[in-house]
Amino acid sequence: MTRADRFAPASCPTLVVKIGSALLVTPDGHVRRDWLAGVVADLAARHAAGQRIIVVSSGAIALGARRLGLPAGGRASLEDAQAAAATGQIALSQCWAELLGSRGLTAAQMLLTLDDLEDRRRYLNASATFGRLLALGVVPVVNENDTVATEEIRFGDNDRLAARVAQAAGAHGVILLSDVDGLYTANPGTDPSARLIEEVLTIDDGIMAMADKGSASGMGSGGMVAKLLAARIAHAGGAHLAIVTGRNDSPMARFAQTGHGTVFPAPARAGARKAWLAGRLTAKGRIFIDTGAAAALAGGASLLAAGATGVEGPFARGDVIDIMAGDHVVARGLVEYDATDVARIAGQRSSELADILGYAPRAALVHRDHMVLL
Known part of the structure; x- marks a missing residue:
């Protein structure tokens, strides 16, 4: 089995795909609609092959900030971020619904806060909702509910949200489409000797030390540290995770063909309660x-x-x-x-x-x- 085969429909019945703001939104705050249409085509092909798909989509704050004329991409203050999210989420959901609908797929919006997945009862409720939507052939499109989340009760990045959603949905794989093509031994932007690590079996202190904490685009809130923490959460639920570049057309199809990226193979799946415990952020x-x-x-x-x-x-x-x-x-x-x-x-x-x-x-x-x- 190749690295990419772990995420193929035959071996991964349910897949979570996370898309970062830097891929989805231009620097001036517009959706990269043509690029996104290619991603949707990839997802539709997987859906037709029997794979159940959940999308975790960033971009609401970046889109709302442009519409409201807010500085710093809408992240100058918590209040600005909440207002931008409230405005941008409508446009983001409409875009996903239209593009998925053009492929014969129905989109459903789910907005989650940290507490929704940290509280056991609410976690089980979210899990049941995912299960029913997927059984109906729907594609849930998930984002953090930034309109009400505060600094104390928020994920802060959609990488960890995607991994936590994978646990709640019983997913077998998580693909993080990013503006970087994986984990490197050093920052490839400043160190020409940096090399891509294609597979990581254990996320130890040495691996964590390689991570760059910043978000390269300035639009997102994650970074490599967030992606590695997401891999740990995914592992707790027995889900493989891959960091894959989205800076090309049809990135999912390209990953399936080349396997280019960093893959974190998961150990054996843990029991549901223990997976929930291990994946908690608080x-x-x-x-x-x-x-x-x-x-x-x-x-x-x-x-x-x-x-x-x-x-x-x-x-x-x-x-x-x-x-x-x-x-x-x-x-x-x-x-x-x-x-x-x-x-x-x-x-x-x-x-x-x-x-x-x-x-x-x-x-x-x-x-x-x-x-x-x-």
Whole structure:
């Protein structure tokens, strides 16, 4: 199987395709309609071959900023971004509906906030909506709901949104169409010795160090760091991810033919709840653990009170918390105690917990069935 074959209809029944602002919108704020028509033709061919397609489309803020005459591409302030998104989203949705309709496909708009996918019940609701739309042969077109999102409750980039959507929809692959053609060993714009990395099996600190944090176009809000974080989220749900250049006509067909780009093959698919946990961008608090507990978790054990060394954050029982070994997040899970009780029993043996708490203790601070290693 070639790298591109992982994303073909035969091996990838459901595919999420993300399109960045720099590809979709010209510097003066117009849709690149001819280019987009080529992308839609690619998507229609895949749909006809039996692949279910979800589009995550940037561009609303860039389009709205031109119509409203806002400076800095509509990103000078949160209020400007919200106003630009409210204006541009109408034009963006209309464009997608028209072009998909010209190929006999029905578009559906879904606008999501961070909370829609961080809250378990709302996540399941979104998942059900994706499932029904795809079963009906509809192409959902997704964007972050920037009209109401604030700095504290937003994805901030559509790369991670695309990966999170893939989890919610049970997708098998994510393709990020970008203004760059993949991950390089260094910034190819400044280092002539930089080389393209065609496949990444493990997203470790060395890989993260290669990322350029900036958005090359100035219109988008992502960058290579966001794409690598998206790959981690996609992996948590068992979805392959590819970073592919969109700076040519019919970029999806070109990728299928050449495989040019960077592919992040996914490990085995995790259970739905654990995938949701691993893909979350937020946590209510943190529990710090010692080296013995870290080794036990790596071996598949639950987190016991004896291995905890401290807590941070006002979390309650049932909240999602990060488990820290030093400065590193090693796991994430649903905690069985609130923060005050964890602080009281941290470092204590199980036989001592009833006397400290005044009630029968639970089996673990975080049970392995409600935990995912990171």
